[in-house]
Amino acid sequence: MDITRRSLLGLVPALLVSLVIAACGDPGSVGTARPASPAAASVSPSPAAFPATVIDFQGKSVTIPTRPERIVSVGPSNTEFLFALGAAERIVGVDDFSDEPAAAKSKDKVGGVKVNVEKVVSLRADLVVSLKISDGSLDRIAAQGIPVLVVDPRGIADATRTAVLLGTAIGADGAALARSMQEGLDAVKARAAAVKKKRVFHEVDASDPSKLYTAGPGSFIHDLIELAGGINVAAGTASPFPQLSVEEVISSDPEVIVLGDASYGVTVEQVLGRPGWSSITAVKNRRIVPVDANLMHRPGPRLAKAAETYLEIIAGTP
Amino acid sequence: MRAAGRAIAIRSPSAPIGIRAATLVTLAVALPLCVAYATLVGAVAIEPHRVLAALFGGGQGTDAIIVRELRLPRVIAAALVGGSLAVAGTLLQGLLRNPLADPFVTGTSAGGSLGLVLLLAFGGAAATPFLPVAAFAGALLATTLVWRLAGLGGRTTVLTVLLAGVVLSSFAGGVVTFLMVASDRLALRLRSILDVLIGGVSIRSAGELTIAAAIVALGVLAAIALGPRLDAYAFGEETAATLGVDTERTTVAVLAAVALLAGTAVALAGLVGFVGLVVPHALRPLVGAPHRLLALACFLGGASCLVLADAGARVVLAPTELPVGVITGLVGGPFFLALLVRTRRMAV
Numbered sequence: 021m022d023i024t025r026r027s028l029l030g031l032v033p034a035l036l037v038s039l040v041i042a043a044c045g046d047p048g049s050v051g052t053a054r055p056a057s058p059a060a061a062s063v064s065p066s067p068a069a070f071p072a073t074v075i076d077f078q079g080k081s082v083t084i085p086t087r088p089e090r091i092v093s094v095g096p097s098n099t100e101f102l103f104a105l106g107a108a109e110r111i112v113g114v115d116d117f118s119d120e121p122a123a124a125k126s127k128d129k130v131g132g133v134k135v136n137v138e139k140v141v142s143l144r145a146d147l148v149v150s151l152k153i154s155d156g157s158l159d160r161i162a163a164q165g166i167p168v169l170v171v172d173p174r175g176i177a178d179a180t181r182t183a184v185l186l187g188t189a190i191g192a193d194g195a196a197l198a199r200s201m202q203e204g205l206d207a208v209k210a211r212a213a214a215v216k217k218k219r220v221f222h223e224v225d226a227s228d229p230s231k232l233y234t235a236g237p238g239s240f241i242h243d244l245i246e247l248a249g250g251i252n253v254a255a256g257t258a259s260p261f262p263q264l265s266v267e268e269v270i271s272s273d274p275e276v277i278v279l280g281d282a283s284y285g286v287t288v289e290q291v292l293g294r295p296g297w298s299s300i301t302a303v304k305n306r307r308i309v310p311v312d313a314n315l316m317h318r319p320g321p322r323l324a325k326a327a328e329t330y331l332e333i334i335a336g337t338p
Numbered sequence: 339m340r341a342a343g344r345a346i347a348i349r350s351p352s353a354p355i356g357i358r359a360a361t362l363v364t365l366a367v368a369l370p371l372c373v374a375y376a377t378l379v380g381a382v383a384i385e386p387h388r389v390l391a392a393l394f395g396g397g398q399g400t401d402a403i404i405v406r407e408l409r410l411p412r413v414i415a416a417a418l419v420g421g422s423l424a425v426a427g428t429l430l431q432g433l434l435r436n437p438l439a440d441p442f443v444t445g446t447s448a449g450g451s452l453g454l455v456l457l458l459a460f461g462g463a464a465a466t467p468f469l470p471v472a473a474f475a476g477a478l479l480a481t482t483l484v485w486r487l488a489g490l491g492g493r494t495t496v497l498t499v500l501l502a503g504v505v506l507s508s509f510a511g512g513v514v515t516f517l518m519v520a521s522d523r524l525a526l527r528l529r530s531i532l533d534v535l536i537g538g539v540s541i542r543s544a545g546e547l548t549i550a551a552a553i554v555a556l557g558v559l560a561a562i563a564l565g566p567r568l569d570a571y572a573f574g575e576e577t578a579a580t581l582g583v584d585t586e587r588t589t590v591a592v593l594a595a596v597a598l599l600a601g602t603a604v605a606l607a608g609l610v611g612f613v614g615l616v617v618p619h620a621l622r623p624l625v626g627a628p629h630r631l632l633a634l635a636c637f638l639g640g641a642s643c644l645v646l647a648d649a650g651a652r653v654v655l656a657p658t659e660l661p662v663g664v665i666t667g668l669v670g671g672p673f674f675l676a677l678l679v680r681t682r683r684m685a686v
Binding site: 132133225227228229230231257262263264265266267268270271273293294295296298299 | 380381382399400401403404406407408409411412519531533534538539540541542543544652657658659
């Protein structure tokens with residue numbers, strides 16, 4: 021899952037200075053497979069000019085000499101985009117967490133939190149599309165003459181931009197995919213205008229029960245909440261995936277609590293039993309909604325579907 | 339090693355009675371003050387009079403719930419953790435006659451964290467109140483193993499204990515890291531276990547705090563009861579034996595108490611360094627080497643230290659919370675060095 025990976029990687033410096041037992045693990049998600057949205061599936065590749073030059077998310081200009089036929093995708097959202105762009109046959113490797121669509125699971129694996137450079141090279145990849153990974157492995161891949169595109173969408177706007185960028189990079193009609201995503205998002209926004217705004221707490225991870233990871237401004241989850249007529253109680257925080265003290269969660273009094281960590285075993289009953297949570301409106305009204313992190317925690321081509329889910333949650337909140 | 343032991347005992351044989359009394363009174367007064375301060379500060383600003391109202395029965399609503407159900411339990415947990423670590427450090431330093439001993443170097447904390455992680459991985463949601471028990475079991479197992487390893491081939495020496503402790507810590511660290519990285523493939527649902535280990539003081543349920551408090555009480559009482567026997571260790575295990583101390587049983591009892599205390603600390607706050615090392619050091623010159631009094635003083639002092647450190651963790655970068663280990667490291671490290679320099683100067 022993209023966001024877990026990100027929050028864990030962010031902890032690495034903290035690790036090095038601590039006495040602790042290092043390493044960051046990223047348990048992927050255990051959710052069920054869902055079909056790709058019809059809009060995304062209908063996008064057809066269009067002829068494009070190669071060599072193609074694109075600017076990736078790190079501002080780096082990358083030239084792809086010929087139409088990529090052996091693509092390695094690192095990051096579940098990137099994998100979903102590539103499938104949605106009709107590149108299913110051209111993907112030769114994905115990361116351990118790419119489980120959507122189902123066909124992604126049968127691709128060769130190139131690693132989890134760390135990318136196995138040897139594996140990527142042995143797959144004779146001619147394009148690597150990856151989330152930002154700072155351990156130097158992407159540089160080593162690029163040093164082998166393989167074009168590496170860092171594609172690391174954070175907000176909703178980044179996601180549509182990704183569609184266009186990847187379309188150009190692989191010679192497919194990314195603009196059409198971006199358009200259909202945008203149409204879906206706009207439709208949700210229009211419907212949300214008629215819904216009364218609700219205060220939302222979106223729980224990303226509560227492993228440390230006194231400091232809960234949530235989604236803040238800059239993240240697509242925050243964008244989804246606002247788009248679907250919610251008021252994110254973490255709107256005042258400064259980072260995309262901040263930790264909110266449990267005191268702040270309680271005093272912000274959300275009207276609905278969305279459990280993005282449901283697939284990690286967090287249940288509604290557990291939340292009801294947390295010390296001090298009984299004063300929260302959402303808890304009083306039993307308005308605690310587990311969601312499929314597979315869908316909701318990925319800035320991928322199914323964002324409109326995620327936005328729709330959010331709208332239903334907010335509209336269904338008393 | 340003996341020399342070091344003698345150094346502890348001789349340099350601070352028994353502080354003047356006035357200083358001793360003053361220190362204990364100061365510590366006893368400081369703890370409630372620290373607790374009061376820590377209850378007043380937090381992520382959400384609540385006016386002091388409303389905090390007091392919430393504490394003394396009155397006051398409904400969100401503020402009162404935050405103070406009563408979140409803040410106060412957390413402050414109490416911090417006090418338990420600090421007190422436990424300091425007493426565990428005292429016991430280990432006495433047993434090993436080595437001023438560098440604390441639950442980290444003997445592998446006790448690492449064992450505790452392993453127990454914790456295993457229960458989180460395989461125990462499911464209903465198991466959370468028993469995290470202190472799992473941490474204790476892990477700590478006890480690790481400590482026993484270290485002593486067994488160190489005792490192979492005859493006499494247990496400080497050096498072999500420390501070596502075995504380091505090795506066991508690395509091993510436990512390896513297992514924890516493996517479980518974290520393999521979590522997905524093994525469907526363990528371990529997520530940010532790192533936050534659990536370095537995140538700081540947190541309690542998951544009222545039940546957990548009750549169990550932890552009971553375990554700590556047991557550990558501290560054991561420490562105080564064992565005090566006189568540990569005093570006899572100051573000049574070495576043989577000397578203690580000639581003084582009529584059953585050294586084998588004493589060692590086992592001390593290690594069990596250390597595991598109780600350090601394991602509970604790990605369960606409540608993850609890995610918090612320096613408290614177990616620094617607090618006994620700072621207090622020994624003031625209250626003297628005899629362990630009964632020292633353990634009591636260390637509990638009070640350690641509790642105050644960690645309550646303050648935890649409050650600091652909440653305040654320094656508010657609203658972002660720091661892991662409490664950052665505070666204890668930043669403050670404890672230089673403090674320990676200063677103490678070391680002063681002691682060396684005095685020794686010359």
